[in-house]
Amino acid sequence: MNVEEIRSEQHFNDVLASSSDVLIDFWASWCGPCKSMTPVFEQVANEKVAELKAIKVNIDDIPSLAQKYGIRSIPSLLLLKNKLVTSEHLGAASKSDVIEWLNEH
Template sequence: MAKPAVVSDNTFQQEVINASNEQPVLVDFWATWCGPCKMLSPTLEQIADEKIGKLKVVKMDVDDNPEVASKFGILSIPTMILFKNGKPAAQLVGNQPKARILSQIDPLLS
């Protein structure tokens, strides 16, 4: 299974904002102590595998990277934000089933 890349406050601009001009980037905002975040992880790995070449999936630990989390108003985790063309295009909060995640992001993968 593909492991989503890990991004930080320092790499976010390049790895997410700039990269989303080439292909959409799904960011999973999470924390090591968050049970629902851990339950979501295998689902995101499956999506990363299935969408190779169409979608980049990355993870950002909100405890280690408070700057970006604050900038995008992350109050609950897990929160997923899909970035496209340098901007947020969709957002899901909580441990969502794979079908729900795909129903939100698939229309934006073009």
């Protein structure tokens, strides 16, 4: 699997430092739409493994990251290029919708 679960803010910073393009899934274990996005996110990560690093951030485990990125609803996908947010996708979506969104950015 090409999705890395972030365990701490330091771990997150290490990933950002080592990858130019990062796709982040902000989620929580109690969130139904987040659970439906998990297989979609994993499929997208597998397809885009050559282009970007895919990571998941549980907002309950690391609320500081959710706050830092202004996450107000989940699931939220953020695309970062060179550590800067270039695009955001809110809510559950199909694999084709996520791929299309990524291809546009």
